[in-house]
Amino acid sequence: MKEIEKKLNGEINRLTNKTFKFDERVKDGWFSAVYFLKSKEITEKMLPNNEVTMQFFQKEHAVLCGTDEAIALVYKFANHPDKLNIHSLKDGDKVSPYETVLTISGPYQHFGFLEGIIDGILARRTSVATNVYNVVKAARTSGKQKPIIFMGDRDDHFTMQAGDGYAAFIGGSTAQATHAMNEWWGKAGMGTMPHALIQMFKGDIVATSRAYHEFYPEDDLTALVDYNNDVITDSLKVAREFGETLKGVRVDTSRNLVDKYFLRNQHVMGTFDPRGSSPELIFALRRALDEEGYQHVKIIVSGGFTEDRIREFEENKVPVDMYGVGGSLLKVTIGFTGDNVLLNGVAQAKEGRRFKPNPRLEKVPYIEQK
Numbered sequence: 001m002k003e004i005e006k007k008l009n010g011e012i013n014r015l016t017n018k019t020f021k022f023d024e025r026v027k028d029g030w031f032s033a034v035y036f037l038k039s040k041e042i043t044e045k046m047l048p049n050n051e052v053t054m055q056f057f058q059k060e061h062a063v064l065c066g067t068d069e070a071i072a073l074v075y076k077f078a079n080h081p082d083k084l085n086i087h088s089l090k091d092g093d094k095v096s097p098y099e100t101v102l103t104i105s106g107p108y109q110h111f112g113f114l115e116g117i118i119d120g121i122l123a124r125r126t127s128v129a130t131n132v133y134n135v136v137k138a139a140r141t142s143g144k145q146k147p148i149i150f151m152g153d154r155d156d157h158f159t160m161q162a163g164d165g166y167a168a169f170i171g172g173s174t175a176q177a178t179h180a181m182n183e184w185w186g187k188a189g190m191g192t193m194p195h196a197l198i199q200m201f202k203g204d205i206v207a208t209s210r211a212y213h214e215f216y217p218e219d220d221l222t223a224l225v226d227y228n229n230d231v232i233t234d235s236l237k238v239a240r241e242f243g244e245t246l247k248g249v250r251v252d253t254s255r256n257l258v259d260k261y262f263l264r265n266q267h268v269m270g271t272f273d274p275r276g277s278s279p280e281l282i283f284a285l286r287r288a289l290d291e292e293g294y295q296h297v298k299i300i301v302s303g304g305f306t307e308d309r310i311r312e313f314e315e316n317k318v319p320v321d322m323y324g325v326g327g328s329l330l331k332v333t334i335g336f337t338g339d340n341v342l343l344n345g346v347a348q349a350k351e352g353r354r355f356k357p358n359p360r361l362e363k364v365p366y367i368e369q370k
Contacts (some may be wrong), residue, residue, distance in 0.1 A: 014071060015068040016075075026076070026117065054105075054115065054340050056122060058097070059335075063170065064089055065129035065167045067122070068091055069163070075366060085105040087361035088103075089360055091129075118336075124332055126334050129168070135328070136172040136173070139323055141314035141315055147175070149300075150164075150173040150326075152177070155330050162181065165183070175189075205224075220247035221247055223248075223249050224250045226250075226251050231249075239297055249285070249299060251281070251302075253303065256276075299320055300323070307328070341354060
């Protein structure tokens with residue numbers, strides 16, 4: 001059983017380096033700001049008998065993520081990690097502005113050089129988890145929770161996928177686009193057909209869907225229907241061909257295009273922006289499917305969806321069944337700060353900062369990192 005599955009089943013409390021597989025160069029300071037390395041050297045030689053408490057916080061209402069990863073990093077690469085005293089909240093906890101989420105106590109030279117890396121881990125993971133949480137919340141504005149597919153593979157470097165996928169899971173996403181995004185939490189990626197496959201069948205959505213269904217008969221057949229910029233026509237073609245077998249259609253129309261439905265029905269134009277996967281296009285698609293008896297066919301939309309756009313769709317009761325969201329979920333909008341706030345048990349911190357105990361913090365037992 002994978003480590004993440006053990007955590008989900010309550011068998012373990014924290015993930016370890018078995019999941020994270022850190023770069024061993026962390027130990028040598030390769031990823032640490034040079035001034036931390038210089039501070040480590042000076043402290044080792046001039047002030048070796050010290051004990052500091054470093055605390056971490058951020059400034060937003062957020063969904064915390066990255067604590068397991070940060071703690072595993074410290075226990076893997078700090079000097080004498082078994083002598084450190086760590087208290088922390090958990091991944092998935094809701095946190096308030098300036099709330100202390102993690103404290104580490106021990107000799108500065110044993111772990112201080114990891115400060116910036118810890119900040120970065122918490123910032124990235126918490127940002128993604130919070131972004132996803134806010135999108136998931138927006139997707140139930142109309143009263144019914146709509147699933148969110150995390151489709152961020154093309155919006156950042158591929159090495160970010162595993163951690164981002166885990167953070168998206170913590171934030172509440174329903175499914176992820178790649179296997180790598182699911183690696184830390186033990187699932188498989190999901191998806192149906194891209195535009196490239198339709199192109200190989202010369203734009204014939206029925207032939208593409210037929211081939212897909214032949215190769216993957218156990219999948220719920222979902223057709224991507226915007227390739228020819230004629231969403232309603234192509235949706236009906238596939239629905240007539242497959243009937244009950246067709247489970248859904250996905251609309252991914254570019255914000256620079258106006259679907260041919262509006263060009264054929266120009267009398268409806270003039271009161272709204274017809275570009276992209278507009279609400280009016282989705283309403284028209286739902287009507288067309290329903291009128292021909294395909295009420296069972298779900299509508300998935302993707303392409304440039306954000307928290308605000310999803311909330312607007314939900315407030316206007318646009319008949320969307322699922323949202324695919326990518327780049328907007330990967331914006332790092334939350335920054336973390338690590339401060340040394342106690343020195344040998346006495347308050348000692350940068351002006352404007354102070355030790356802020358948090359009764360929600362739990363002591364983290366030492367776990368050897370393989």
